[in-house]
Amino acid sequence: MGRSIVVTSGKGGVGKTTITANLGASLARLKKRVVVVDMDIGLRNLDVVMGLENKIVYNIMDVAEGRCKIGQALIKDRYLTNSLFLLPASQMHTKEDIDIKKITEIIRTIKESFDYVLIDSPAGIEHGFNSAVASADEALVVVTPDVSSVRDADRVIGLLENRDIEATSLIVNRYNSELIRKKKMLDVKSILDVLGIDLIGIIPDDNEVIDFSNRGEILALHRNSLTAKAFKNTAKRIEGDDVPFLDFERRGFFGLFGKR
């Protein structure tokens, strides 16, 4: 039986979809069989980030409403054709159309033949969020280092407390080492002090992420950069490995004095 993990945040635009795609790919690279599920019904985007938008025939609502089988709706990744699959959202429905029971059933069925199901949750804390969370064993909460994002994450963590979620861990996205060194950005420690959950990943602020999403390519599959490494390390931590975090505060021996 695989693990289902919801990627959520409360606030929109913090990078849930990009993180879902890159972690899915990184886990697949670790020889795991992975399905990434787009639960942003009506506003689907995971297909675009993965460059699979032209291959969609059926979607999760087609499965839920009995128009096709799960296997028919799964789309192979272009590179990891044996290990990474996308279950797309429907663009024609709204979140109110979701039958939570049916979705939970679908996810449970997928878990029987895959190691991981990563569920990309929509922004917000309404029905869409509830449907994404309902079938999850664990949760990854994504924040960017700013007051509004951390505040919304705190709300979400509060909501997750009251559910059957085994573990909730934090991913800090768009961490800008230059701003951190200049003390112009919230550091990981401050965020963790407030939120009180375990850290599982720090993803650097990297312009290349946009460049790759423009092309519909997953950065973690094509780069060996610090960012790609951060995704890989996060995937390993999800797997249970004890991987040390990259140090963003200092740079080399003279890092102590900062750079200018």
Add this chain to the structure above:
Amino acid sequence: MIRDKIMQLFRRKSSRTIARERLKFIIIQDRTLLSPPLLTAMKEEMLDVINRYLNINRKHIKLSVERRNKKTVLEIVIPVEGIKKKNV
């Protein structure tokens, strides 16, 4: 440069510090689900009760709402300066 670092010590708060302070304040309100006047009222009422038995330092009270072991916990730190004579 080291001189910049020294200068920095005398300059105003970093925006990180400001963000941290704002965040802590906002989170307290969000978690307690009380408006600031109600929060203050609750604090004052509690202190009045405690003050009947103990001498406390009202200026150095710390109120926080933290998450521990998946539970939200309200914590109030009240410096005690002694007990009320009449209660001994």
